[in-house]
Amino acid sequence: MEGTTIIAVKKDGETVMAGDGQVTLGNTILKSGAVKIRELMDGKVLAGFAGSVADAMTLFERFEGKIKEWGGSILKAVVELAKEWRTDKVLRRLEAFLLVADKESIFLVSGSGEVIQPDDGVIAIGSGGPYALAAARALLRNTNMSAEEIAMEAMKIASEICVYTNDKIVLKKVR
Numbered sequence: 001m002e003g004t005t006i007i008a009v010k011k012d013g014e015t016v017m018a019g020d021g022q023v024t025l026g027n028t029i030l031k032s033g034a035v036k037i038r039e040l041m042d043g044k045v046l047a048g049f050a051g052s053v054a055d056a057m058t059l060f061e062r063f064e065g066k067i068k069e070w071g072g073s074i075l076k077a078v079v080e081l082a083k084e085w086r087t088d089k090v091l092r093r094l095e096a097f098l099l100v101a102d103k104e105s106i107f108l109v110s111g112s113g114e115v116i117q118p119d120d121g122v123i124a125i126g127s128g129g130p131y132a133l134a135a136a137r138a139l140l141r142n143t144n145m146s147a148e149e150i151a152m153e154a155m156k157i158a159s160e161i162c163v164y165t166n167d168k169i170v171l172k173k174v175r
Contacts, residue, residue: 004036005128005158005165006048008099008106009136010121011147014173015101017046018151020128020159021168023053035170040064043175044102045074050126051096059085059098063109074100078107078115086113097125103174122150128162148173 006019023031037048049056066077085091098109108116108123124133136154139145159167
């Protein structure tokens with residue numbers, strides 16, 4: 001998935017999500033300040049995307065509906081979204097990944113039916129995701145940095161390596 005980097009980090013009771021602002025079309029940068037993370041449920045839930053913007057907006061709307069339907073349970077909402085995404089004839093054509101997080105949990109959701117909760121409290125998606133993930137894991141294991149500091153530094157490192165990721169980083173905290 002080319003075009004973005006989103007990371008979620010959970011540490012010491014703090015959950016954050018950060019994403020870069022670059023929008024690309026092929027090998028051309030179209031925009032540098034896009035916001036790819038949304039606050040839902042009055043900031044109690046964060047959702048970030050990598051992939052097609054139109055597809056991501058559709059997923060945000062579906063996820064928000066599911067989370068309301070299931071009384072704020074993101075586990076039930078992501079499982080139900082993944083089932084619908086995989087089986088619906090229109091939705092299964094969507095090309096995006098979704099990260100969602102609340103105070104207790106972080107999940108990656110994909111159109112292939114994947115619902116992944118990381119073991120170590122950190123996960124990343126997008127073209128710069130592997131770089132941000134590696135940096136965040138190293139920082140998590142070897143420093144006393146906060147979740148916010150880890151996410152920001154991991155995104156900076158990814159932006160120095162991935163040509164589809166810039167350093168215009170937006171960070172949001174779960175309230």
